[in-house]
Amino acid sequence: MCIGVSIGVPQTYEYLDKMQDRVIRFVVENSKVSEKQFRELMFRTGELARDIGTVVVGRDAVKYGLMDEVGGLSSAVTRLRKLIADKKGAGEAVVQ
Numbered sequence: 001m002c003i004g005v006s007i008g009v010p011q012t013y014e015y016l017d018k019m020q021d022r023v024i025r026f027v028v029e030n031s032k033v034s035e036k037q038f039r040e041l042m043f044r045t046g047e048l049a050r051d052i053g054t055v056v057v058g059r060d061a062v063k064y065g066l067m068d069e070v071g072g073l074s075s076a077v078t079r080l081r082k083l084i085a086d087k088k089g090a091g092e093a094v095v096q
Contacts, residue, residue, distance in 0.1 A: 024038060024039065024042075027066070031065055031066050031067065032065030032066075032068075033064050033065040033066050034065075037064060037065075038064075038066075041056055041064065058070050
């Protein structure tokens with residue numbers, strides 16, 4: 001028995017390709033990872049998770065620039081509160 005996905009319509013492939021480009025652009029614009037490095041991570045076939053992308057966790061994600069630091073919810077909330085306080089101190093409007 002063979003199970004898989006077959007895409008038979010060129011428009012479907014083009015749509016998926018455009019969606020992938022949007023994801024790449026979003027990640028690159030909102031992190032410190034380069035497009036080249038991110039594409040290399042995405043296509044590491046030996047580390048794919050259900051064929052949807054590469055698994056990068058913890059310190060590796062920080063190393064590649066996908067996130068700033070490793071921590072739990074408590075440290076994330078503390079950091080968020082500090083960023084909000086910094087914006088208020090600088091006179092910037094804070095959206096709540």
